[in-house]
Amino acid sequence: MSNFYFGECDTVELAKKYGTPLYVISEDYIKERCDEIKHDFLLKYKKTMAVYASKAFLTKEMARIIAREGLGLDVVSGGELYTAVKVNFPMDKIIFHGNNKTEEELELAIKNNVGRIVIDNLREIDLIEKTAEKYDKRVNILFRISPGVNSHTHKYISTGQVDSKFGIPLDDNIIHRGIKKVINYKHIKLLGFHFHIGSQLFENDTYIRAVRVIAGLMKEVKDELGFITKELNTGGGYGIHYAGKGERKPLKYFTDAIMGELEKCCTEYNLERPLLMIEPGRWIIGEGGITLYTIGTIKNIPGVRTYVAVDGGMPDNPRPSLYSAKYEAVVANKILDERNEIVTIAGKCCETGDILIWDLKVPKIESGDILAIISTGAYNYSMASNYNRIPKPAVVMVSQGKDKLIVKRESYDDMLKNEI
Ligand SMILES: Cc1ncc(COP(=O)(O)O)c(C=O)c1O
Numbered sequence: 296m297s298n299f300y301f302g303e304c305d306t307v308e309l310a311k312k313y314g315t316p317l318y319v320i321s322e323d324y325i326k327e328r329c330d331e332i333k334h335d336f337l338l339k340y341k342k343t344m345a346v347y348a349s350k351a352f353l354t355k356e357m358a359r360i361i362a363r364e365g366l367g368l369d370v371v372s373g374g375e376l377y378t379a380v381k382v383n384f385p386m387d388k389i390i391f392h393g394n395n396k397t398e399e400e401l402e403l404a405i406k407n408n409v410g411r412i413v414i415d416n417l418r419e420i421d422l423i424e425k426t427a428e429k430y431d432k433r434v435n436i437l438f439r440i441s442p443g444v445n446s447h448t449h450k451y452i453s454t455g456q457v458d459s460k461f462g463i464p465l466d467d468n469i470i471h472r473g474i475k476k477v478i479n480y481k482h483i484k485l486l487g488f489h490f491h492i493g494s495q496l497f498e499n500d501t502y503i504r505a506v507r508v509i510a511g512l513m514k515e516v517k518d519e520l521g522f523i524t525k526e527l528n529t530g531g532g533y534g535i536h537y538a539g540k541g542e543r544k545p546l547k548y549f550t551d552a553i554m555g556e557l558e559k560c561c562t563e564y565n566l567e568r569p570l571l572m573i574e575p576g577r578w579i580i581g582e583g584g585i586t587l588y589t590i591g592t593i594k595n596i597p598g599v600r601t602y603v604a605v606d607g608g609m610p611d612n613p614r615p616s617l618y619s620a621k622y623e624a625v626v627a628n629k630i631l632d633e634r635n636e637i638v639t640i641a642g643k644c645c646e647t648g649d650i651l652i653w654d655l656k657v658p659k660i661e662s663g664d665i666l667a668i669i670s671t672g673a674y675n676y677s678m679a680s681n682y683n684r685i686p687k688p689a690v691v692m693v694s695q696g697k698d699k700l701i702v703k704r705e706s707y708d709d710m711l712k713n714e715i
Pocket residue numbers: 348351369392491493494495530531532533574575576577578
């Protein structure tokens with residue numbers, strides 16, 4: 296009998312030691328991705344910056360790793376920012392996003408000297424100026440532009456199209472008005488533009504089109520307003536492998552194409568190439584995480600289907616029910632057994648749609664077996680809920696055969712702690 300190893304750790308032993316469901320994250324995997332970013336982007340090209348989109352997976356330990364690796368952090372809420380503050384993350388490397396930042400969040404960002412705030416709509420400009428004046432600071436900002444390009448992904452995670460809640464529309468009147476406004480403000484410094492076209496993307500063509508659109512804007516605002524773009528942030532979105540087709544591509548497949556197009560456009564339009572920023576999330580962490588479950592009830596409906604229920608489900612991984620996301624899994628304690636049965640992995644929620652995997656090939660399965668779902672590093676822990684009052688699982692970090700608990704399992708009392 297052989298078990299499934301992850302981060303050189305026996306996952307069946309991890310399940311015994313920490314209980315299930317359990318998120319397991321490989322520190323070595325995260326470091327490999329960060330090394331690739333350093334080698335193929337930051338060191339390869341001058342005037343570049345890379346930040347990790349912390350919405351994919353954020354804990355204090357994750358923020359410490361990203362800081363040690365020298366990357367910046369994209370935060371999108373007061374809570375993500377607060378996590379970074381608590382571990383003394385270098386504030387100049389923080390990019391603060393959000394399509395509806397509250398005054399309280401902006402105040403937290405400005406007081407803590409975040410490196411850049413990405414303005415999603417013109418309403419934020421006055422709020423930032425007012426708060427920055429109060430604290431006597433000058434705040435660097437970028438305008439998030441929705442470049443009007445459609446990406447090939449699920450419609451819920453596509454963001455660059457015209458009809459989107461994110462970003463300032465590509466409309467001369469609105470953008471010019473915004474630039475003229477900030478140019479006269481004492482406490483704001485506009486550095487350039489940002490776009491993010493969507494998530495789980497496998498082709499670089501949409502990035503290339505978006506770069507060309509924004510380069511056109513850079514030329515226009517230089518010619519008409521004298522505004523020189525110093526920075527361009529092209530967002531994240533690089534896809535990873537879950538199940539079936541769709542392999543994670545090397546970073547340079549995206550970044551070489553983005554840089555190539557940017558340099559080409561800058562030469563064509565006689566512009567100095569701005570600093571180029573990227574902000575991947577899923578690509579850094581997604582394949583670096585798995586979730587371990589214990590198999591409980593097995594319900595066979597003869598001639599129809601076999602439902603195999605695990606001790607978690609949509610509260611720890613909402614992606615299958617939200618986006619019809621597909622996952623691969625293995626029975627961790629039977630990794631070498633032949634897979635000649637087909638079952639459906641169900642969660643334990645009171646919800647028909649709580650299915651984690653339809654039609655998974657497995658070996659002969661029994662209650663008590665350990666199931667490992669693969670590629671759950673991104674948007675699982677960070678999107679987890681307490682639906683049905685199910686406590687959130689613990690998170691364990693593994694590296695070279697060693698494991699350490701980085702988030703304790705929630706208790707029932709933890710869920711009640713704010714209740715009167
Ligand atoms: C502004 C912004 N940057 C970066 C990301 C990271 O996306 P991903 O995890 O797909 O790389 C997102 C999420 O889609 C985003 O909204």
